[in-house]
Amino acid sequence: MNELTLGRWLADRARTTPQRVAIRFLGQDLTYAELDSRATRLAAGLAARGLRRGDRLATLTTTSPDHVATFFACARLGVALQPISWRLASAEVAYQLEDAEPSLLLASDDYAELARKAGTKVEIARIGDPTLEADGEVEDVARDHDPLLLVYTSGTTGKPKGALLSHANCFWTNLSFDRTTSLRDGDVVLQVLPQFHVGGWNVQPLLAWWKGATVVLEPAFDAARALDLIAEHGVTTMMGVPATYLFLAHEPGFAVADLSSLRLAVVGGAPMPEALLETWIARGIEIVQGYGLTEAAPNVLCLPPEEATRKLGFAGKPYPHVDVALRDADTGALVEGTGTGELVVRGPNVFAGYWRNAEATEAAFADGWLLTGDVAERDAEGFYRIAGRIKDMVISGGENVYPAEIEDVLHAHPAVLEAAVVGVPDERWGEACAAFVVLREGSNVGTEELQRLCRDRLARFKVPKTFAFVDALPRSSMGKVLKDELRAGATEVSR
Missing domain, CATH: 3.40.50.12780 (ANL, N-terminal domain)
Structure with a gap:
């Protein structure tokens, strides 16, 4: 049946x-x-x-x-x-x-x-x-x-x-x-x-x-x-x-x-x-x-x-x-x-x-x-509290956003050497995306151009709200990008 x-x-x-x-x-x-x-x-x-x-x-x-x-x-x-x-x-x-x-x-x-x-x-x-x-x-x-x-x-x-x-x-x-x-x-x-x-x-x-x-x-x-x-x-x-x-x-x-x-x-x-x-x-x-x-x-x-x-x-x-x-x-x-x-x-x-x-x-x-x-x-009563996200997901206005999608788009730009995206607190949407970008030597691409690239390739809620251009991304001894450090820096900037 x-x-x-x-x-x-x-x-x-x-x-x-x-x-x-x-x-x-x-x-x-x-x-x-x-x-x-x-x-x-x-x-x-x-x-x-x-x-x-x-x-x-x-x-x-x-x-x-x-x-x-x-x-x-x-x-x-x-x-x-x-x-x-x-x-x-x-x-x-x-x-x-x-x-x-x-x-x-x-x-x-x-x-x-x-x-x-x-x-x-x-x-x-x-x-x-x-x-x-x-x-x-x-x-x-x-x-x-x-x-x-x-x-x-x-x-x-x-x-x-x-x-x-x-x-x-x-x-x-x-x-x-x-x-x-x-x-x-x-x-x-x-x-x-x-x-x-x-x-x-x-x-x-x-x-x-x-x-x-x-x-x-x-x-x-x-x-x-x-x-x-x-x-x-x-x-x-x-x-x-x-x-x-x-x-x-x-x-x-x-x-x-x-x-x-x-x-x-x-x-x-x-x-x-x-x-x-x-x-x-x-x-x-x-x-x-x-x-x-x-x-x-x-x-x-x-x-x-x-x-x-x-x-x-x-x-x-x-x-x-x-x-x-x-x-x-x-x-x-x-x-x-x-x-x-x-x-x-x-x-x-x-x-x-x-x-x-x-x-x-x-x-x-x-x-x-x-x-x-x-x-x-x-807790002792069997209630659960969500503490964090292993997958590094960002939730913006109830929409699931995975940084890897955005990073792939940014990496497609010829001027971008490296990019990392993290979620930061946002009063309106709960969370918003912040992008950290390392440019190739001699490049002078700015925020507007990268935002335009993201808008062309991604849904609007995935487009980073802020861009920070840095000399290098912080990494662990194993070469992993330390997103906690980026997130802390982005939070300070957003304030």
Whole structure:
């Protein structure tokens, strides 16, 4: 039996509560019956075009009901949805398309040009085009462990890797999420996270459609509009990264905004600053903090609202059905009791591996545990606090940025001899990138030229905020760049 597949979630709900509102989008309501009908017709149309179980379908689109219908159509066909970030440069989009080899790329009108600039051989069609649909019933052929989502994550080697998340992975992460921060069928969910993130699906929206709740979809996040939507639609729960709540709190109308309906706010992607947490608690909003990563679909740790004040700065305890441990980086042994080590994860939510990358998949696991690359501390009560990142990742506005990607771009400039990138505190985004550059003798390239190079090759959030031109990079006796020294210097400069 294949009981964990998600394709039937929408059909089951449409049969049970057909007239209940599934999506509110830009002033229009879409019932469960209407959404299921759209997904069914699209599945039939995609099948008629030759898409089969095991294929990939890529999207380059803003959040929309069309994208939701596409997700459920793919789920029924056993096709993996590959949602590509519209924040990427065309070269980055091209790499993901070439690597995944999808059968079709669906793009919204606002990103059609980006799709064309990617210059791949993949057929491009407009998402939501009614000619993609067809009459007829479609059999749900997906299996529990078939890929459901193919989400690319930045890699420490500079090349993104495609994390394959199965139906079973997504089933279990939604079940465990519900057992910790339960959604009710009468809830109204505000969805402002982009759907190219796994969190845009598995942190509230899919669970809401499983349970028959209403999701208010937004194509993009605007703080003032979000506050209005909370009051207008009686939003009861939402998910965001710390920057989401920071921008909301900094809105002039925040202090008097009607938040009376909002009972629960979930935050992830980065630690929530204590002052910001206190601001929201003062407004009477329960905050659920958490920790996760794409490879775990993404939920790993959760700090429930009742512990938010007492355990400020902690990411919490593992979700149900999720096991975590601390691993000694030197010996590989698991740390017992209180202590510090690399956080490792296992459970049915953990992915099977990276797309066509056996080497990276093998490196991601040790003794059956997923290696997160993050250092965590565990206290006597079993609560975890994220202490640092082994992989040197920077989290800017909830986006994961790996310095190696940026360093590769800088090294491509003929005037650059060496480059190193580190993360530094940033009031607006939590963290920003700072670049240290050693120029070749006789070169006089400046900040503007290197920033322009990065903007041409990388998403905007990856472009270093500051550049420092130095004579040499500090190195250890083994020749490793001492990024801690660079980070300390960059922090001083940023002040």
